[in-house]
Amino acid sequence: MITTIIGFLAMITGVLRLLPQIMLGYKRKSARDVSLWWEIIGFINSSLWCIYGFLVVDYILASGTFMLAIGYALLISQKKMYG
Numbered sequence: 001m002i003t004t005i006i007g008f009l010a011m012i013t014g015v016l017r018l019l020p021q022i023m024l025g026y027k028r029k030s031a032r033d034v035s036l037w038w039e040i041i042g043f044i045n046s047s048l049w050c051i052y053g054f055l056v057v058d059y060i061l062a063s064g065t066f067m068l069a070i071g072y073a074l075l076i077s078q079k080k081m082y083g
Contacts (some may be wrong), residue, residue, distance in 0.1 A: 004060065011064025018071035025078040036079050043072035 025031045046069035053062030 007058075007060035007064070011060060011067070014064055015067045015071060018068065018075065022071060022074050022078070025075065025082065029082050031075070031078040031082045034075055034079050036076065039072050039075045039079065043069055043076060046072055 021034065025034065046065045049065040050062050050069055053059065053065060
């Protein structure tokens with residue numbers, strides 16, 4: 001039970017970590033300060049962890065890293081839209 005709670009909290013804090021940057025990009029309509037390579041690496045990393053989570057049947061890991069991958073994809077799209 002405690003491992004499930006820790007996993008859930010890790011998922012929430014991981015996603016919350018990207019939220020301020022995503023919101024700031026939309027508010028300012030600028031992503032000049034965002035490193036495209038950093039976000040691409042983050043997206044690849046999250047995607048691989050998501051696949052791993054499904055393969056080992058750890059749905060907390062899979063869902064959390066899937067949400068992180070979406071966050072990184074949003075930041076990458078902001079970088080492409082706003083430069």
